[in-house]
Amino acid sequence: MNIKSLANKIFGTENPYPKGGEVFQAMNDVEITYLTHFMAPYTGGEKAILLKGEKVLVSKPLNSKPKGYYCYPLNADEVEQRIIPNSDKKNPAYNGFSLSIDTKSLNTDFIKIELMPIEYRKGDATSPFDENTKIITHICNDIGGWGKGFVMAITKKWKEPENEYRKWYKSKIGEESNIVEYQRLTRRDEYSNEKEFKLGNVQFVKVSNGLWIANMIAQHKIRKNNDGLPPIRYPFVRECLERIRVFAQVENANVHMPRIGCGLAGGEWTKIEEIINDELIAHGIKTTVYDFE
Numbered sequence: 001m002n003i004k005s006l007a008n009k010i011f012g013t014e015n016p017y018p019k020g021g022e023v024f025q026a027m028n029d030v031e032i033t034y035l036t037h038f039m040a041p042y043t044g045g046e047k048a049i050l051l052k053g054e055k056v057l058v059s060k061p062l063n064s065k066p067k068g069y070y071c072y073p074l075n076a077d078e079v080e081q082r083i084i085p086n087s088d089k090k091n092p093a094y095n096g097f098s099l100s101i102d103t104k105s106l107n108t109d110f111i112k113i114e115l116m117p118i119e120y121r122k123g124d125a126t127s128p129f130d131e132n133t134k135i136i137t138h139i140c141n142d143i144g145g146w147g148k149g150f151v152m153a154i155t156k157k158w159k160e161p162e163n164e165y166r167k168w169y170k171s172k173i174g175e176e177s178n179i180v181e182y183q184r185l186t187r188r189d190e191y192s193n194e195k196e197f198k199l200g201n202v203q204f205v206k207v208s209n210g211l212w213i214a215n216m217i218a219q220h221k222i223r224k225n226n227d228g229l230p231p232i233r234y235p236f237v238r239e240c241l242e243r244i245r246v247f248a249q250v251e252n253a254n255v256h257m258p259r260i261g262c263g264l265a266g267g268e269w270t271k272i273e274e275i276i277n278d279e280l281i282a283h284g285i286k287t288t289v290y291d292f293e
Contacts, residue, residue, distance in 0.1 A: 020060030024110035133253035144169035200239035216240035230266025241279035
């Protein structure tokens, strides 16, 4: 028996190593290992049960044939409530959790879920082709600047997003109204304010029935720093898109955007695309990206 045949016998598949970014669903209750992360040089963890039907997002592995994968449950709040001890969650240094699932278990105890990929279109992101509620997403800087790039296309069509963004910057703490909302994340905002004008927060501005503009603060200043680092801040792109995901789920909305973060912010699309896949596509949020002709 050759190595490939042996792998097929053990794993039950000809392609036993997920590449990362896929979603797997537990076919039955499965024993896994959870890891608790702290803002300190240590990590906790223990065995726990992932319930039948629960889904996990698989992280990109460090090598081509890993023995196991770091995974994150799509229903993170529910899983955290059920399996993470209160002593860990109440620890001031607690910084979240992840799951560790061995490769064999992923292939025998889970089934891969086919996801709808990002849809790429030629056209104008300010004129989305969609009959559903729509969220047009774009990236703003954290110094109150609104004068170049995609924001000008927004202002040409609607004055409210720029006006509300500037009011937000000036007041530092935003206020909700009949056209402005903010999205709170239970885990992230326990000790912070989602309405504060800062990196990682999003202001949702309603410009017509069924159409919102999402002002994402995910760019630090407007130029490269002394180390040559571009203004884009990928961790805050991720946090912003998490807020957009939750808002989209509440509004039953689809997401539309240009290639965010890749113009004046200096980001790399491959990195942005990976974050979109993790935070929107993996959760079933239909997402369309426009390339302006």
